[in-house]
Amino acid sequence: MTKSLAPGAIDCDIHPAVPDLAALLPYMDDPWREQVVVRGIDDLASIAYPANSPLTCRADWRPADKSVPASSLAQIRRDVLDPFGTSIAIANCLYGVQSLFSEDMAAAYATAVNRWMAKEWLDKEPRLRASIIVAAQGPELAVDEIERWAHDKRFVQVLLLVSGATPLGKRSLWPIYRAAEKHGLAIGIHAGSAYHNPPTSVGWPTYYTEDYVSQAQAFQSQLTSLICEGVFNKFPDLKVVLLESGFTWLPAHLWRLTKFWRGLRMEIPWVDRAPADIVRSNVRLSLQPVDGPPDRDSLLKVFDHMQSDELILFSTDYPHWQFDGTAAIPDGLPADLVRKMTHDNPRATYARLLETVA
Amino acid sequence: MNVQARQTPTAAASSKLAIADGDIHPTRKLASEFDPWLDKRWRDDVATFGARQRQPWQNAPAYPKAQPNASRRDAYPPEGGRQGSSLPFMQQQHLDPANVALGILNPLGTGQGLQNIDMSIALCHATNEWQQEYWTKPDRRLRASVVVPYEDPIASAKEIRRYADNADFVQVFMLSRTSEPLGSRKYWPIYEAAAEVGMPVGVHAFGYGGNPMTPGGYPSYYTEEMVGHSQAQQSGLASLVVEGVFARFPSLKMIMIEAGFAWAPSLTWRLDNAWRRLKQETPHLTRLPSEYIRDQVWWTTQPMEEPEPRTHLRDAINWIGWDRLIFATDYPHWDYDDPATSLPLKISEAEREAFFIGNARNVYRGV
Numbered sequence: 001m002t003k004s005l006a007p008g009a010i011d012c013d014i015h016p017a018v019p020d021l022a023a024l025l026p027y028m029d030d031p032w033r034e035q036v037v038v039r040g041i042d043d044l045a046s047i048a049y050p051a052n053s054p055l056t057c058r059a060d061w062r063p064a065d066k067s068v069p070a071s072s073l074a075q076i077r078r079d080v081l082d083p084f085g086t087s088i089a090i091a092n093c094l095y096g097v098q099s100l101f102s103e104d105m106a107a108a109y110a111t112a113v114n115r116w117m118a119k120e121w122l123d124k125e126p127r128l129r130a131s132i133i134v135a136a137q138g139p140e141l142a143v144d145e146i147e148r149w150a151h152d153k154r155f156v157q158v159l160l161l162v163s164g165a166t167p168l169g170k171r172s173l174w175p176i177y178r179a180a181e182k183h184g185l186a187i188g189i190h191a192g193s194a195y196h197n198p199p200t201s202v203g204w205p206t207y208y209t210e211d212y213v214s215q216a217q218a219f220q221s222q223l224t225s226l227i228c229e230g231v232f233n234k235f236p237d238l239k240v241v242l243l244e245s246g247f248t249w250l251p252a253h254l255w256r257l258t259k260f261w262r263g264l265r266m267e268i269p270w271v272d273r274a275p276a277d278i279v280r281s282n283v284r285l286s287l288q289p290v291d292g293p294p295d296r297d298s299l300l301k302v303f304d305h306m307q308s309d310e311l312i313l314f315s316t317d318y319p320h321w322q323f324d325g326t327a328a329i330p331d332g333l334p335a336d337l338v339r340k341m342t343h344d345n346p347r348a349t350y351a352r353l354l355e356t357v358a
Numbered sequence: 359m360n361v362q363a364r365q366t367p368t369a370a371a372s373s374k375l376a377i378a379d380g381d382i383h384p385t386r387k388l389a390s391e392f393d394p395w396l397d398k399r400w401r402d403d404v405a406t407f408g409a410r411q412r413q414p415w416q417n418a419p420a421y422p423k424a425q426p427n428a429s430r431r432d433a434y435p436p437e438g439g440r441q442g443s444s445l446p447f448m449q450q451q452h453l454d455p456a457n458v459a460l461g462i463l464n465p466l467g468t469g470q471g472l473q474n475i476d477m478s479i480a481l482c483h484a485t486n487e488w489q490q491e492y493w494t495k496p497d498r499r500l501r502a503s504v505v506v507p508y509e510d511p512i513a514s515a516k517e518i519r520r521y522a523d524n525a526d527f528v529q530v531f532m533l534s535r536t537s538e539p540l541g542s543r544k545y546w547p548i549y550e551a552a553a554e555v556g557m558p559v560g561v562h563a564f565g566y567g568g569n570p571m572t573p574g575g576y577p578s579y580y581t582e583e584m585v586g587h588s589q590a591q592q593s594g595l596a597s598l599v600v601e602g603v604f605a606r607f608p609s610l611k612m613i614m615i616e617a618g619f620a621w622a623p624s625l626t627w628r629l630d631n632a633w634r635r636l637k638q639e640t641p642h643l644t645r646l647p648s649e650y651i652r653d654q655v656w657w658t659t660q661p662m663e664e665p666e667p668r669t670h671l672r673d674a675i676n677w678i679g680w681d682r683l684i685f686a687t688d689y690p691h692w693d694y695d696d697p698a699t700s701l702p703l704k705i706s707e708a709e710r711e712a713f714f715i716g717n718a719r720n721v722y723r724g725v
Contacts (some may be wrong), residue, residue: 163573170578174657197570199585200593203538206601209636210539213596213628214573221572224585229578246628252620252674255663257585263693264424264581285605291628298677302624307668321635 005314005329006339010346010353011245013286013315014080014191016121016128018045018095018113019071027115032108044109046096048192049320052171052210058321070319075123080318081127083326088155088353089345091130092190092243093117099194103138110135110145114155122154129353131188132158137196139172149184156352157186157241162218163193169222169229170339181235184351189222191215191244216291217243220253223283227257230270232235237347239349240283244317246291251305254279280298280308284349286315287329287341288322296332303337313349314342374461375696375710376725378718380658381562381615381686384448384463384493385427387439387601391492392484398481408479410473412537412568418715425692433690441690445496452689453499456697460718460725461500462529462713463489463685464615468505468535473567478507483517486527494526501725503531503560511544517553522640523640528722529558533565534587534617534684540594549607552704553631557723558611559655563587591617592625595655599629600644604650612655616688619657620665623677626651644703656721658686659713660695674704682722685714 018024021043025033049056057069061079070076079146081089086348095201110133116128132155134142142158149155154291158180168189180187192215198204201221219242226232226240257275263270271278292299303309316328329338347353386392393401413420423429427440433451435444438636442448453461465488482505489502504521506514514530531637537545540561552559562625564587570576571586598604598612629647633657637643643650657678665671675683687695701713719725 007640039650052636053636055632082589121415129564150476164575166575167572167577167582170575197573198595199573200390200539201569201572201590202534202536202540202593202597203542203569205593206542207636207639209632209640210593210596210600211539212636213600213625213632214593216625217592217626220589221577221582221586222574223575225572225574225678227536228582246624247623248627249635250667251670252618252624253588255620255665255670256588256618256661257536259586259661259664260581264579264584267424267579267581289628289631291624291631293623293627293677294630301673305665305673
């Protein structure tokens with residue numbers, strides 16, 4: 001089924017892919033470029049999205065020539081920008097640079113990805129915007145990277161993985177949030193682990209299915225961390241966007257978090273508003289994957305439980321297989337909610353989308 | 359025991375409908391209460407080296423609680439000792455006034471998940487004998503859990519079979535923060551034995567499996583640890599489904615204890631959606647994840663989620679099923695749910711009966 005979106009819709013999560021490490025070489029400085037060759041470093045594709053997993057790329061989006069999905073502008077135009085008629089799509093590059101254990105190497109690779117993104121994608125396609133890739137294990141270097149790109153209004157967000165070395169609310173990461181807030185950049189938190197900790201709080205699972213499902217629990221933990229540590233008290237203008245997080249877990253998580261906040265707030269007295277209020281002012285979530293119930297009435301109840309039509313940002317999660325055809329928006333949602341998700345909410349979240357880019 | 363000290367229930371209490379309580383925490387008044395069932399070696403080693411867990415402290419939880427022993431300040435027994443250590447006072451303060459007809463004992467801090475697995479085996483067995491001697495024999499409303507040293511599943515299965523014919527024991531008791539996800543084949547001997555003896559396996563919040571408490575590392579606050587029990591149980595339940603425990607042991611019943619329940623619908627939807635995409639890697643699953651969960655999983659209710667408006671809670675329970683929830687108070691802990699006030703919904707008599715006692719009678723062995 002084809003659903004056309006109203007003109008001006010914004011897709012908040014697509015994934016242009018680094019085809020291989022060689023593609024980044026022109027964007028690396030020595031000694032890092034030299035090390036790639038001398039040490040025989042071939043590839044940093046993360047196990048978060050196994051190359052041939054059905055979820056990693058929808059079958060009809062896999063290139064016939066077996067090239068890496070979503071690694072060319074032609075593919076992205078043909079598969080997602082043109083069919084959905086989006087005016088803007090935000091590119092969140094998922095390449096395993098955040099998993100490097102060396103802070104310096106990770107920062108150098110992140111810089112290379114950002115240069116590659118600017119040159120190979122943003123310069124060539126005016127509908128694209130992008131996230132600044134940083135390696136959060138080295139917060140000072142991450143801030144340097146944010147400062148390097150802050151002048152370029154095509155970068156609208158700083159991207160973190162949902163599971164890194166430390167919880168995202170921890171004070172060691174606050175310089176990243178300070179820089180993002182200062183420059184009007186959102187903080188995007190995307191599914192996927194650096195795998196510096198086991199991917200679940202009870203250890204390493206057997207199957208990829210568990211790894212993928214557990215991303216929702218990782219997001220819950222990080223939302224708890226950001227709120228309890230007082231990130232939104234310290235940086236009240238900061239917008240945090242949970243990407244490929246699912247969202248149907250949000251109401252029940254807030255019920256529980258609110259209950260313990262009421263009971264234990266002597267421990268975190270700086271949290272001076274109910275968690276649901278903080279989410280409404282500072283946190284947004286992308287649409288795909290919907291993780292919804294099989295029936296429309298239940299899905300409408302979930303939206304009702306969220307008690308706001310401003311939380312969800314339209315996304316296709318291209319090329320991940322979350323829906324078929326162009327049915328990125330579940331059937332039966334009210335038209336005004338769809339309009340909010342596709343147009344109003346992204347613009348209200350990403351301040352930089354309102355700015356003209358050269 | 360001090361049954362003669364039992365007080366007469368109040369008139370008001372006796373008029374209340376009987377309930378089951380799926381989560382009561384008895385504790386020892388004195389550490390030496392386990393001694394009759396511990397070999398000298400373990401008495402000596404516990405005294406010398408302590409029961410070392412996979413966390414930093416000798417005599418404290420990883421995250422300081424918000425009040426002593428995480429228990430109600432009004433729950434200290436008048437004769438002394440910590441909260442939950444006196445049967446007469448538990449009867450007077452909780453069992454009688456709440457009209458608990460069936461109370462499930464879930465002892466914590468006993469010796470599960472220790473670094474020294476042999477010590478864990480010894481302490482768990484002592485815990486089980488102690489429950490019977492100190493609690494279920496003197497008060498027939500109470501039923502015991504087979505506390506198992508789950509990081510040694512072979513020893514755990516042996517412990518379960520030891521109580522196969524003992525009607526005082528109605529469930530197998532694990533903690534949720536395991537060293538590997540609950541569905542890992544390492545733990546399968548536990549599920550096999552539980553299914554064989556007809557006991558559900560209750561998985562209670564807490565424990566120290568040695569993994570950071572979130573997939574992004576150790577958080578800072580007790581608040582986060584508490585909220586995080588829900589995430590640990592979600593990952594554990596996902597593992598049980600995906601790794602094929604329910605498919606392999608179709609008569610197994612699992613009870614998720616003290617980690618909330620309102621998260622279950624979203625997790626179930628996510629599992630179904632992910633499995634539809636990825637089922638190539640799990641050919642051992644012949645049904646949707648939601649179907650295994652619908653047939654083989656229960657949840658205790660405390661700490662009950664409290665959405666505003668409360669009708670959202672009814673939506674959540676409708677999605678889970680009114681036949682799946684087992685009322686629990688968590689006595690004597692601080693976040694005790696009072697049966698008189700903790701389900702502020704208009705419900706039918708059938709729903710009330712199921713929620714407060716009927717479901718418990720269906721799931722625990724022989725009650």
